[in-house]
Amino acid sequence: MLGGVVSYSGVDGVVRDPGFLLGDDSYDGARGPGLLRHGLGQLYDGELGRPLNNLQLQAYGRGKGWEWVGWSSEQLQGEPLHLTFTFDTMRNFSSPPASSQPRGRLCVHK
Numbered sequence: 888m889l890g891g892v893v894s895y896s897g898v899d900g901v902v903r904d905p906g907f908l909l910g911d912d913s914y915d916g917a918r919g920p921g922l923l924r925h926g927l928g929q930l931y932d933g934e935l936g937r938p939l940n941n942l943q944l945q946a947y948g949r950g951k952g953w954e955w956v957g958w959s960s961e962q963l964q965g966e967p968l969h970l971t972f973t974f975d976t977m978r979n980f981s982s983p984p985a986s987s988q989p990r991g992r993l994c995v996h997k
Contacts, residue, residue: 909957
């Protein structure tokens with residue numbers, strides 16, 4: 888458990904075109920249609936994704952962008968992305984640590 892995060896829940900990432908995988912590949916919680924519930928995965932694994940410039944086929948044949956999680960505006964139907972993180976104790980954040988690389992109509996987070 889990194890930094891006291893017990894789990895997170897929300898919308899899973901999108902698969903864009905064959906071989907461009909932006910879903911949370913390592914999520915260990917419950918999965919529903921497009922939803923993730925009560926688990927941990929790529930959003931909080933401590934790994935930084937490679938830059939999204941000139942995406943190459945990644946190791947293990949996982950496809951382009953597999954180390955990132957991303958959502959499209961079409962997938963979210965114009966609504967904001969909501970992710971719920973559960974911690975082992977009460978936390979106070981002034982700014983949550985996150986990185987993103989907007990790519991047109993797709994926003995990719997790691």
